[in-house]
Amino acid sequence: MPARPPKVLVVDDEPQIRTLLKATLARAGYSIVEASNAREALASKSIDKPDLVLLDLGLPDRDGLELVGPLAAEPRAAVLVISARDQTEQKVAALDLGADDYVTKPFDTEELLARVRASLRQRLVSEAERQVVDAGDVSIDLLERMVRRRGSEVHVTPKEWDLLAELAKHPGRVLTHEMLLRSVWGPAHVGQTEYLRVAIRSLRQKLEGEPSQPRLIVNEPGVGYRLIAA
Amino acid sequence: MSLHIPIAARIQSLAGTLAMVAVSTLVGLWLAPRWGTGPVDMIYLPAVLAAAALWGIGPGVVAGIAAALAYNFFFTEPFHTLRMDRVTDVVTVVVLLIVALVTSRLAAGIREQARLAAAHAARNATIAGFAGRLLSSSTEEEITGTACEALHTLFDCNAIVVTGLPEPMLVAEVPTGNRLTPSDLAAAAVTLESGQSAGRGTPRIQPAEWQFHAVSSKGSVIAAVGLARDDGVPPVDQDQLPLLANLLDQLALALERARAEADRREVTALRDRDRLRSALLSSVGHDLRTPLTAIIAAAAELRQAKAEDGELVGTIESEAAKLERYISNLLDMARIEAGAVKLKTEPVDLVDAVAAALKDLRAGLGNREVTIDLPASLPLVEADPQLLHHCLINLVDNAARYTGEGAVRISGAISRGGVRLSVEDDGPGLPQEQERALDAFMRIEGSDRKGGAGLGLAIVKAFAEAMGASVTASNRPAGRGAAFILRFPSALVVKAAEPVDAG
Numbered sequence: 001m002p003a004r005p006p007k008v009l010v011v012d013d014e015p016q017i018r019t020l021l022k023a024t025l026a027r028a029g030y031s032i033v034e035a036s037n038a039r040e041a042l043a044s045k046s047i048d049k050p051d052l053v054l055l056d057l058g059l060p061d062r063d064g065l066e067l068v069g070p071l072a073a074e075p076r077a078a079v080l081v082i083s084a085r086d087q088t089e090q091k092v093a094a095l096d097l098g099a100d101d102y103v104t105k106p107f108d109t110e111e112l113l114a115r116v117r118a119s120l121r122q123r124l125v126s127e128a129e130r131q132v133v134d135a136g137d138v139s140i141d142l143l144e145r146m147v148r149r150r151g152s153e154v155h156v157t158p159k160e161w162d163l164l165a166e167l168a169k170h171p172g173r174v175l176t177h178e179m180l181l182r183s184v185w186g187p188a189h190v191g192q193t194e195y196l197r198v199a200i201r202s203l204r205q206k207l208e209g210e211p212s213q214p215r216l217i218v219n220e221p222g223v224g225y226r227l228i229a230a
Numbered sequence: 231m232s233l234h235i236p237i238a239a240r241i242q243s244l245a246g247t248l249a250m251v252a253v254s255t256l257v258g259l260w261l262a263p264r265w266g267t268g269p270v271d272m273i274y275l276p277a278v279l280a281a282a283a284l285w286g287i288g289p290g291v292v293a294g295i296a297a298a299l300a301y302n303f304f305f306t307e308p309f310h311t312l313r314m315d316r317v318t319d320v321v322t323v324v325v326l327l328i329v330a331l332v333t334s335r336l337a338a339g340i341r342e343q344a345r346l347a348a349a350h351a352a353r354n355a356t357i358a359g360f361a362g363r364l365l366s367s368s369t370e371e372e373i374t375g376t377a378c379e380a381l382h383t384l385f386d387c388n389a390i391v392v393t394g395l396p397e398p399m400l401v402a403e404v405p406t407g408n409r410l411t412p413s414d415l416a417a418a419a420v421t422l423e424s425g426q427s428a429g430r431g432t433p434r435i436q437p438a439e440w441q442f443h444a445v446s447s448k449g450s451v452i453a454a455v456g457l458a459r460d461d462g463v464p465p466v467d468q469d470q471l472p473l474l475a476n477l478l479d480q481l482a483l484a485l486e487r488a489r490a491e492a493d494r495r496e497v498t499a500l501r502d503r504d505r506l507r508s509a510l511l512s513s514v515g516h517d518l519r520t521p522l523t524a525i526i527a528a529a530a531e532l533r534q535a536k537a538e539d540g541e542l543v544g545t546i547e548s549e550a551a552k553l554e555r556y557i558s559n560l561l562d563m564a565r566i567e568a569g570a571v572k573l574k575t576e577p578v579d580l581v582d583a584v585a586a587a588l589k590d591l592r593a594g595l596g597n598r599e600v601t602i603d604l605p606a607s608l609p610l611v612e613a614d615p616q617l618l619h620h621c622l623i624n625l626v627d628n629a630a631r632y633t634g635e636g637a638v639r640i641s642g643a644i645s646r647g648g649v650r651l652s653v654e655d656d657g658p659g660l661p662q663e664q665e666r667a668l669d670a671f672m673r674i675e676g677s678d679r680k681g682g683a684g685l686g687l688a689i690v691k692a693f694a695e696a697m698g699a700s701v702t703a704s705n706r707p708a709g710r711g712a713a714f715i716l717r718f719p720s721a722l723v724v725k726a727a728e729p730v731d732a733g
Binding site for chain 2: 014016017020021023024027058084086088089105106107108109110177193194197198200201204205211212213214218219220221222
């Protein structure tokens with residue numbers, strides 16, 4: 001863990017949005033640098049070496065999607081994309097290009113901070129170090145390959161485990177349908193969203209208090225699933 | 231053909247013929263004392279050949295007869311009489327006549343061929359000129375105008391172009407100022423409909439003043455050309471029909487080309503308009519949402535700082551959320567109106583869809599009770615997650631708006647092989663009749679004081695229908711409140727998926 005507070009680069013061409021994001025992030029204890037266009041963002045990436053980039057995709061000089069790769073590249077920085085609500089394809093494209101997550105405009109600041117925390121945690125804790133992930137009253141032990149609810153073991157099938165483990169390795173982060181299908185069922189089944197739906201439903205039956213009102217494994221319409229970690 | 235030679239020209243050729251025979255006679259008279267009368271008959275041969283070759287069979291025969299008579303008179307014994315005693319003299323006269331006949335036939339044939347060749351060349355030049363002028367015209371107006379001009383010149387008659395059924399319209403004319411009689415219009419209609427010629431000089435609608443010919447391309451008639459002469463004579467001779475047919479074919483090609491070009495331009499214009507519209511929509515969306523984002527984020531900061539009255543901040547937040555939903559609805563409606571809704575379906579779990587809608591609506595729902603009854607056995611449905619999301623947001627928002635202090639109930643069930651998802655409220659219910667079509671409801675409620683509902687429900691209906699689902703509205707059978715039901719027909723129900731795995 002670095003002693004300094006994590007550094008966040010805010011990339012947005014609207015000054016009032018930058019001001020508000022700065023206020024929100026400062027309140028949460030982050031140090032902030034800002035950029036109003038793609039050129040400044042890339043310059044800041046190499047000079048300031050931010051830990052996380054908050055990237056608005058609507059930039060004046062370049063398509064924000066083009067920046068996702070360069071900004072996420074070495075030295076590694078988490079990239080959190082800000083996108084309009086109805087632009088599902090853009091969100092999926094950003095995630096495929098290496099963005100860690102996204103928030104939709106207009107965003108809820110608490111949700112934004114939760115996403116920032118989740119993305120930074122991902123950067124700070126390597127997968128090997130993370131052993132147990134807690135989500136509500138469910139705890140997922142990645143080393144023991146075991147899931148417990150309120151202390152007692154829950155039986156899950158191998159595919160359900162693979163799926164749950166994949167979500168638990170990235171707590172709080174959205175994983176696209178395609179990413180999940182690829183890693184759990186294999187590249188030949190990336191189009192078979194129904195497999196994923198059925199497995200998620202089954203996991204919810206076993207893990208959620210109220211399976212028809214999920215709190216642990218939530219869906220982002222048209223994008224993917226995320227595990228809401230405690 | 232020679233019968234049509236004018237009188238003056240005929241007199242001229244006759245005089246020339248006789249002059250040549252006279253000159254030949256003089257030459258003969260000069261030669262005879264020196265060479266004898268033997269070769270003199272040959273002297274006449276050039277005159278007969280020349281007359282026949284130059285002026286045709288009539289002058290040729292005249293030359294032959296005159297030469298025979300002169301030869302007989304001046305050079306055969308008894309001299310200065312028309313009597314012939316010797317067989318050789320008779321043979322000479324007959325030969326001269328035969329030469330005149332044969333030569334004039336040959337010459338006439340050659341002249342006719344030359345005339346035909348010239349006519350052919352002139353026709354080709356006409357067609358080529360016509361083609362050139364048509365090529366340089368780009369619009370239908372220019373092309374039909376050019377065609378009328380050319381037909382007017384070529385056939386020395388008035389030319390028009392008409393199109394349109396059942397009432398043909400004049401689209402081009404040379405010269406201008408033509409008025410079509412009812413029989414002309416009837417003839418034009420016959421040509422446009424059947425592709426056959428009609429009007430004056432044809433078997434169809436003879437009382438018409440104009441003669442109409444079809445301009446056809448790929449078996450369909452695209453226009454009709456009308457021709458008429460001021461003196462009422464049928465405008466086109468039988469032997470000019472192939473030329474006319476050729477010109478009409480070219481006209482058809484040119485019109486076809488112009489129409490294809492116009493279509494292409496229209497498609498390009500439409501595409502540009504669509505591009506502009508979607509650019510406009512996304513920029514309007516961006517421009518409206520940016521300040522809203524700032525307002526919502528600022529309110530959240532105020533709440534955190536506890537610098538202001540929490541209730542006021544809550545008002546800012548919930549009203550801003552409402553505004554955001556109206557903007558979304560406006561943009562959705564604009565997309566629907568522009569036909570820009572793109573469907574991208576996938577198997578969807580209604581549990582996911584409902585949860586996502588409730589999450590987005592949480593600020594607007596306040597602490598209203600929302601009950602959800604979605605059985606685990608409910609099958610997946612094939613839907614566009616984004617469109618379904620907007621449908622559910624609007625349905626739940628509408629229910630929350632009308633239910634007052636009551637609850638909102640969301641339930642799913644299998645029904646008639648399909649899946650129904652109903653959203654119920656405890657509000658006053660739908661006015662008047664129990665069952666109403668959703669659009670009728672929208673018309674009445676659209677002006678309701680609660681506002682906004684009309685647009686939201688119109689979007690629900692449009693998006694549901696785009697996905698192949700349907701929406702109905704009714705009053706709940708038990709007590710107060712309305713129920714909006716989203717139905718996914720069995721075709722949209724995803725059949726049981728493959729087993730997830732063996733374990």
